Amino acid sequence: MAKLPRGVRSNNPGNIRHGDPWQGLAKKQPDPAFATFTSAAYGIRALARTLITYQDKHGLNTVRGIISRWAPPVENNTPAYVNAVAKQVGVGPDAQIDVQQYKVLRPLAEAIIRHENGQGPLDTPNTWYDQATIDKALELAGVEPPKRAAGPVPVTRETIGATATAGVGISQLAEAAPAVLDAVTNAQDSLTSGQISRVVVGLVLVGLAVFIAVSQVKRHKAGVL
Structure with missing residues (x-):
């Protein structure tokens, strides 16, 4: 050697x-x-x-x-x-x-x-x-490499709930937000089913879930929660 x-x-x-x-x-x-x-x-x-x-x-x-x-x-x-x-x-x-x-x-x-x-x-x-x-x-020596950008976070029931809680700090929104994902999933199933009635129901569920989540945020900001 x-x-x-x-x-x-x-x-x-x-x-x-x-x-x-x-x-x-x-x-x-x-x-x-x-x-x-x-x-x-x-x-x-x-x-x-x-x-x-x-x-x-x-x-x-x-x-x-x-x-x-x-x-x-x-x-x-x-x-x-x-x-x-x-x-x-x-x-x-x-x-x-x-x-x-x-x-x-x-x-x-x-x-x-x-x-x-x-x-x-x-x-x-x-x-x-x-x-x-x-x-x-x-x-x-005091010179650090540049920080790597974080990769995209997968959208799941858990990540939606965790993100909502971190951003707002209330458990109610964490409970409501996963309903958005459920509603989106149901709506997607409906859209591929070819049944108009299921499409309408799916869209209503999406709107309702979003409305609940937004309402919780507004109540929190107003000091109700």
């Missing part, structure tokens, strides 16, 4: 040097030059916090500016590093970016991880860590 890169072995994929009292530092620091963290999430957090500091404290808001400080030419092929990161992030080297945004910070951090450690075994942008690890690290 091939030896893991230095940064991966020390849970420090950004190759952060000693000097700052980072969260998650391991008690033992076997590497004389680079920090060792208790988990990859804390190492990636340090990477992300450094990028945020570059922007907030030093005004660096382009890939070229950030990487030129991160990997100065005295130690690195900085132009190649800049181009590789800019390509993976999907912006020009001199385009302005905001690392406080998840959609910017995540690909930037992952591009740095990949460049610092080479090709890893995973089919992820950074090739060493899964999405959950990256997201946990960014949350520790």
